[in-house]
Amino acid sequence: MAQSPTRIETVMQTIQSRITSRTYPPGTRLPSVRALAKTLGFSVSTVVEAYERLAAENVIRARQGSGFYVCGPMPPLALSDIEPRADRAIDPLWVSRQALEAGPDTLKPGCGWLPDDWMYEAGMRRALRSLAQSRNARLVDYATPQGLPELRQLLARRMAALDIEAPPRQILLADSSTQAIDLICRLLLEPGDTVLVDDPCYFNFHALLRAHRATATGIPMTPSGPDTAAFETALRQHKPRLYITNSGIHNPTGAILSPLTAHRLLKLADSAGLIIVEDDIFADFEIHPAPRLAAFDGLSNVIHIGSFSKTVSASLRCGYIAARADWIDQLTDLKIATAFGGGHLAAAAMLSTLTDSGYRKHLEALRNRLAAAMETAVARLGRLGIVPWLVPQAGMFLWCQLPHGIDAAGIARACLKQGVVLAPGNVFSQSLSASGFLRFNVAQCGDERIFSVLSRTLSQAA
Incomplete structure (x- = not known):
């Protein structure tokens, strides 16, 4: 000892x-x-x-x-040394590393991506073969600073379907939505600035904000979006610079922003001069599109970002930022300063994949597959006394409450020893008020061993 x-x-x-x-x-x-x-x-x-x-x-x-x-x-800078010490053994960076470094035999119901065979690999292979055989493909050159014009035009059309008016000149390609948020933080934040996040929210928002020396303040999440009364109080007390959230399907709760909540948020944000960043990474999972803050706001004080790492490929990185023209100009300079030039190959492959004749059918099949996996996971978890906070309309995440008195971090530690990576609630919660919750990825819950390990571990913890 x-x-x-x-x-x-x-x-x-x-x-x-x-x-x-x-x-x-x-x-x-x-x-x-x-x-x-x-x-x-x-x-x-x-x-x-x-x-x-x-x-x-x-x-x-x-x-x-x-x-x-x-x-x-x-x-x-050691990020692990500046995080809240409570629940330190399992934190956002720990969960990410466990999932990313896991061997092929490790089960990952706590990770945030689809299994390989659920992704659009066939379309990616066609796109890469086509690019490799094309005489005009730019396989070895930098892309233009804002990124491939044809892909930005496609993104403009996709956003128009969500009532977001974003001409190509107001779109900047990035390597990922994570890089997009990093660039936005570099542009708009100073050390010590306060940033509002949902509580719970995607845990890497916490890690990114710590890296930028910002102070995160959590706003309780409800099934229709953030608690607007708490949002108003936080605006008054903390004078935040940014609010970062998911549009469409919320991570980790699966909640959908209601039109009423969206209007209230924008009214409060406008009166406080608050800038909103909405991450739309789960857009293609939606069956019925939810309201977008950028659509109501007209990209005045809302920045809209996204990527395709959840539906196409997490290996060939490609994301985007849609914002005011003056901000796009400054973000483009920052992108050059920090990464010089983006990859033309990734953008060209993504364009080919998204316009492939099979992509729409792939998404239809994927949504149906996720809906079936959601129903199965809810039933299996329910038999263990693990109850969803809500059953989402779409997507891959279930935000679930454990039986009373069970600590999610302890369950995660015990399950990891048995080859199962879980995502305990407090890594998503700025207030560390979600110790009794776990986030499950239903697409990664197909193996019966997950529920056997959970059953044994819960019995031992009871």
């Missing part, structure tokens, strides 16, 4: 953690030994010894008559 750290080591670890998390950047004067001793409840001599050891390691330095200061240069 590992030994507990001594008091001196505890003080050293506390200081090093604050340096790593940028709480104490280079040049910062550390608390006096008496002040820190009082805060930590240790003796002055313990803190003196810890400071001396850190000085010997050139982590801090002493200035005679002035105190101790943090040395430079600044250490690499």
Whole structure:
């Protein structure tokens, strides 16, 4: 069994953690030994010894008559050191890494993508063969800064079907919706800015905002969208710069934004000068399109983003941003500065795939397959006492509550040891108020072993 750290080591670890998390950047004067001793409840001599050891390691330095200061240069940013410590063993980055690094025998009902054989692989193969055989294909060159014009024209037509008016000049191609949000944060945020997110929300929103040194504030989610009363209170109290949400099908809850909630949100946002980023990555899963904030707003203060990693390919990365013309111009400069040029091949392959004669039929079959998987998963989970928060109209996610008193993080740890990756609720919750929830991907729930492992684990936890 590992030994507990001594008091001196505890003080050293506390200081090093604050340096790593940028709480104490280079040049910062550390608390006096008496002040820190009082805060930590240790003796002055313990803190003196810890400071001396850190000085010997050139982590801090002493200035005679002035105190101790943090040395430079600044250490690499460790996202794991700046997250909320509660539930730290299983956090957004942990879940992503477990799912992405999982071996072929690992079951992944907690991951956020479809199984390989549910994707449009046949269309991708046709597109790649066509590009490889074309004399005019640009297989080795950079794309234009805004991205392939023909794909942007197609995206404009697709958005028009959702009543979003976005001409090609107001569309920028990106490598993914994650890169799209990263570029938007670079453009619009300063360290310390407050950003509103749904609670729960897609967990990588949390990780991205931490990387940009922003402060996330959660807004409780309801079946018809975010709680508008809580939204109004947060606007008044926190003066946020952005609100990031899903349009269409919400991740992880599967909720659909109602027209009434959409109008209330936009009215509140307009009065507060708030910019909204809506991620439309699940658009092709919808049977009946939900309201889009960008459609009501006319891309005035709403930025609309998306990608095709959920329905076409997560390997050939291609996403997009639709926004005001002046913002697209600035985002294009940022894209050049951070990635220089996008990939022409990915955009051309995506264009060919989306216009392939089989894509519409693929989506119809996929929606039917997801609906059947949803019905089966609800029934199987129900027999274990795991109840959906709501049964979504479409999509692949079920946001489920465990039996009373069962901790989702503990269940996730135990199931991982048995080869099952789960996504516990608190990785989605900024307030860490979802400890009794799990998100299930119904497309990844076809193996009976998942429910056997869950049954055994829940019985042991009860």
